[in-house]
Amino acid sequence: MADDLSHRALAMLRAVAEGRAVLSRSCEPDLFIDGVPCCDQMTAHALAHGGYVAAGPDGRTAELTDAGRAVLSVTLVA
Template sequence: MSHRARAMLRAVAAGRAVMSSSCEPDLFIDGVPCCDQMAAHALAHGGYIQPASEEAGRVPAVLTSAGRAVLAPAVGHVA
């Protein structure tokens, strides 16, 4: 996973992201459209992020268990 995609996941985890509830969900971070919507679509379709509700329009984005796992520190990782 790219550094940009990980940064997008961190923004979602921090509660700074909303996403559109559509078949190709767009991601907005701090109210601004994300610079890489293809990565946003891949995160959504890959099951890393999802809308917090099924309401129409923009809703908060949340991490799935897969998204949380990507951000979890690696066990036994030596920096």
């Protein structure tokens, strides 16, 4: 699972886990980290469509899904 994700994708997941990310709610969700549009929206779309991140209950804040948390926990242990 984690082998399929680049270092950049894992860094994006860590930013989401730290509460620094916002995800737009659209068919192609855009990720903003620290208020700045993420430079790799293709990866942001892949993380959202792959089920690693989702918009939080407020409709803005990005949150890790169970799959996103699992990937980060595997990379932290390895």
